[in-house]
Amino acid sequence: MKLPNLITKIGRTANLFIEKIKGRIQRRRMISLKPNNYAIGNVLISYLNEPFTLKPDDPIFNSHTQYWECRQMAITFLEMGYCVDxxxxxxxxxxxxKQYSFFIETRLNLQRVTSSLNPNCIKIYHADTAHILFHNAAEARRLLELQQRRGITLTARRYEPANYALENADCVFVLGNDFTANTYKYANKPIHHIPISTPVLYPWNPDKNFDNCRHNFLFFSSRGLVHKGLDLVLEAFAEMPEYNLTICAPVNKEEDFYQAYFKELYQTVNIRTLGWVDIRSIEFQQIAESCVxxxxxxxxxxxGGAVITCMxxxxxxxxxxESSVDLHDFGMILNNSSIAEIKAKVRQIASLPANQLEEMAHKAWEYARANHTREIFAKAYKNKILEISQQCDKQSLMPKAYRTKGMIKTKSLLVNK
Structure with missing residues (x-):
């Protein structure tokens, strides 16, 4: 091997090693926060570190609801007087x-450390997905169906190893509707609903022209394009040239999907692929105005955060x-999400009178405003924690309060609503 090539290879290997070390350090880091006044106990949140190392206006808080929600969960406990790890x-x-009054789990740690926790610790599984076995099986079915339709095998992007968080928890918090809750009923544990938040509130646009936009639709999602159903939507719209589809999703990050659907994504006249779009941007608002x-x-x-955002x-x-959003009379449920059903629902919506489309859109907007905001999440989460605390016998279930003078001000964590 020539010397320049050898040096390049060594450099790449060294960089890969450094990145792995950095990742391991970040993965094993613990962040500790203290309330303004004297502490009444400790809380452990097993979720994400990023919300506590980034500025409140970092774009990551617009990319997924979990980042703000994780931060708000910590703020809730700080305001109640707990130290939070x-x-x-x-x-x-x-x-x-140390002794923990609450242990909030989202994946893997609780099952590993349960035996090391004080017996009066209240253990809550904060479920931000449907049960992972359902989740994995559903994606596997979609990938198998795609293989049978198109003769190709794509990678499972949303697969996660099974966890036993619910089995080790006292109760579960779910962010979705009864669909999500029902995937956890098997354990016979208390199930509490906390409405998922949304990063942005948009004003209602009374000037939107529903006659002009009735043939235009949006696909909006994060990673896991087969899981999210983009393959089905692409195949449906490719067979309906009279309807237009705009795609806001990270298509370029899934190379196998990109290659398999290149024609539909980039060579089909009625399909426009934009990639990921910041939902706070003017571009996204213009897309929303142009789509029914x-x-x-x-x-x-x-x-169903993507659906809530678009509502x-x-x-x-x-x-x-399975999107886990109640649509009432302002939307249409896909019962089997087949290509034929997607086509039928798109045509049904597009055929409605403009005044009915406007009424449905406005009801969807009102429902989202009334049920899914950051303020509503924060209030619901705090109320549920207080309710659980009050249900417990504090003499026997809660660790003795101890006093630790606070050092980090709660207000330093507050983010823009």
Whole structure:
């Protein structure tokens, strides 16, 4: 091997090694926060570290509801007077070294450390997905169906190892509707509903022309494009040239999907692929104004954040039952999310009178405003924690309060609503 090539190879290997070390350090990091006044106990949140290392206006808080919600969960406990420790849900070395009043789990740590927790610790599974076995099986079915339709095998992007968080928890918090809750009923544990938040509130646009936009639809999602149903939507719209589809999703990050659907994504006249678009941007608001609705045939969701965002933006939802959003009379449920059903629902929406489309869109907007905002999440979460605390016998179930003078002000964590 020539010397320049050898040096390049060594450099790449060294960089890969450094990145792995950095990742391990970040994964095993614990962040500790203290309330303004004297502490009444400790809380452990096993979720994400990033919300506590970034500025409140970082774009990551617009990319997924989990980042703001994780931050708000910590703020809730700080305001109640608890010290809060935060670790990542994939931390593989953490062992409790103090008594915890609450342990909030989202994935893997609780099952590993339950035996090390004080027996009066209240253990809550904060479920931001449907049960992971349902979640994995649903994606596997979609990938198998795609293989049978197109003769190709794509990678499972949303697969996660099974966890036993619910088995080790006292109760579960779910962000979605009864679909998500029902995937957890098997354990016979108390199930509490906390409405998922949304990053942006859009004003209602009374000037939107529903006659002009009735043939235009949006697909909006994060990663896991087969899981989210983009393959089905692409195949449906490719067979309906009279209807237009705009795609806001990270297509370029899934190379196998990109290659398999290149023709539909980039060589089909009625399909426009934009990639990921910041939902706070003017571009996204213009897209929302030009589209009558969102098509979301996801196979499994914990709360349907993408659908909720588009309802806030004044679009009519066409969504699967598994999207975990109640659509009432302002949207259309996909019962099997087949290509034929997607086509039928799109045509049905497009055929409605403009005044009915406007009424449905406005109802969707009103419902999202009334049920899914950051303020509503914060209030519901705090009320549920207080309710659980009050149900417990504090003499026997809660660790003795101890006093630790606070050092980090709660207000330093507050983010823009």
């Amino acid at each position: 935060i670790i990542r849900c994939d931390n593989d070395v953490f062992i409790p070294k 609705g969102i098509v979301n045939p996801s196979c499994s969701e914990g709360g 806030h933006a004044g679009m009519i939802p066409i969504a699967s039952h």
